[in-house]
Amino acid sequence: MMPEGLQYIDSWVEVNFNRCFQLMECNDLRLLQEWIFQWQDLVEFEINFYRSVQRDSRDSY
Numbered sequence: 001m002m003p004e005g006l007q008y009i010d011s012w013v014e015v016n017f018n019r020c021f022q023l024m025e026c027n028d029l030r031l032l033q034e035w036i037f038q039w040q041d042l043v044e045f046e047i048n049f050y051r052s053v054q055r056d057s058r059d060s061y
Contacts, residue, residue: 001038006031 009023
Protein backbone atom coordinates (compact mmCIF):
# COMPACT_ATOMS: atom_id res chain seq x y z
CA MET A 1 0.00 0.00 0.00
CA MET A 2 2.54 2.56 -1.10
CA PRO A 3 1.56 5.73 -2.89
CA GLU A 4 2.53 5.80 -6.56
CA GLY A 5 5.91 7.50 -6.81
CA LEU A 6 7.26 6.17 -3.51
CA GLN A 7 9.83 3.47 -4.12
CA TYR A 8 11.02 0.77 -1.72
CA ILE A 9 14.79 0.28 -2.14
CA ASP A 10 15.94 -2.13 0.57
CA SER A 11 15.51 -3.15 4.21
CA TRP A 12 17.45 -4.80 6.99
CA VAL A 13 16.82 -5.87 10.59
CA GLU A 14 18.97 -5.52 13.69
CA VAL A 15 20.57 -8.75 14.88
CA ASN A 16 18.30 -8.75 17.96
CA PHE A 17 15.23 -8.07 15.76
CA ASN A 18 14.33 -4.95 17.75
CA ARG A 19 14.26 -2.64 14.75
CA CYS A 20 13.75 -2.86 11.02
CA PHE A 21 15.22 -0.26 8.70
CA GLN A 22 13.72 0.52 5.33
CA LEU A 23 15.31 2.58 2.62
CA MET A 24 12.70 4.45 0.58
CA GLU A 25 13.02 6.93 -2.27
CA CYS A 26 10.72 9.63 -3.63
CA ASN A 27 10.83 13.07 -5.21
CA ASP A 28 7.90 14.41 -3.18
CA LEU A 29 8.03 14.36 0.62
CA ARG A 30 4.22 14.23 0.74
CA LEU A 31 4.32 10.66 -0.63
CA LEU A 32 6.49 9.52 2.27
CA GLN A 33 4.22 11.34 4.72
CA GLU A 34 1.16 9.64 3.24
CA TRP A 35 2.79 6.21 3.59
CA ILE A 36 3.77 6.93 7.21
CA PHE A 37 0.22 8.08 7.99
CA GLN A 38 -1.16 4.78 6.67
CA TRP A 39 1.09 2.73 9.01
CA GLN A 40 1.38 4.97 12.08
CA ASP A 41 -1.08 2.90 14.12
CA LEU A 42 1.13 -0.21 13.75
CA VAL A 43 4.73 1.02 13.87
CA GLU A 44 6.82 3.86 15.17
CA PHE A 45 8.82 5.79 12.58
CA GLU A 46 12.13 7.59 12.79
CA ILE A 47 12.86 9.51 9.61
CA ASN A 48 16.38 10.31 8.40
CA PHE A 49 17.03 12.07 5.12
CA TYR A 50 20.04 11.20 3.00
CA ARG A 51 21.36 12.10 -0.40
CA SER A 52 23.34 9.65 -2.49
CA VAL A 53 26.97 10.62 -3.00
CA GLN A 54 26.99 8.75 -6.31
CA ARG A 55 23.91 10.62 -7.51
CA ASP A 56 25.38 13.96 -6.39
CA SER A 57 28.58 13.32 -8.33
CA ARG A 58 26.63 12.37 -11.49
CA ASP A 59 24.43 15.45 -11.20
CA SER A 60 27.41 17.79 -10.95
CA TYR A 61 28.84 16.91 -14.39
